Amino acid sequence: MKSFTTLTAAAATLLAGSSGLAAAFDDFWIFHKDASVSHGGGNVFNFVRQIDCHELWEAGEFPPRDDVSGGKFGVRFVGSESDPQVIEMNTVGVDLGHYTWYKDRGNALVDLNDNVLGHCDVVPIDLSCDGDDKWVGHSILFCHS
Secondary structure (H helix, E strand, C coil): CCCHHHHHHHHHHHHCHHHCCCCCCCCEEEEEECCCCCCCCCCEEEEECCCCHHHHHHCCCECECCCCCCCCCEEEEEECCCCEEEEEEECCCCCCCEEEEEHHHCCEEEECCCCEEEEEEECCCEEEECCCCCEEEEEEEEEEC
């Protein structure tokens, strides 16, 4: 069983991409890149420490899926960006684990053993980034231990 700090420490390494960040952090954002304006990608989820263009450029991308059980990599999203109900994340292959956030369970973030690792709040922030790959996106959740 991984603790929230272990999850975020592993996420820090993955999310930092080429920056080499390996320090543990307790808080992270779940962000959605909008496919309608992205070039070479989009309609993907990112997990980042802060909402800024540089960190989002470097972050790993997780595709939306209807089912992320077992060995299925990606994010299952139920609800809307402004009113999410369930967000299930399976990071098989990058070994961050398999976690689910439930709105109807007090905003709890739980592991596969139903241990509460933290809580996430709906915090909508729109962001537009220009560069070689222009896109817009939206934060969905801010998670904390």
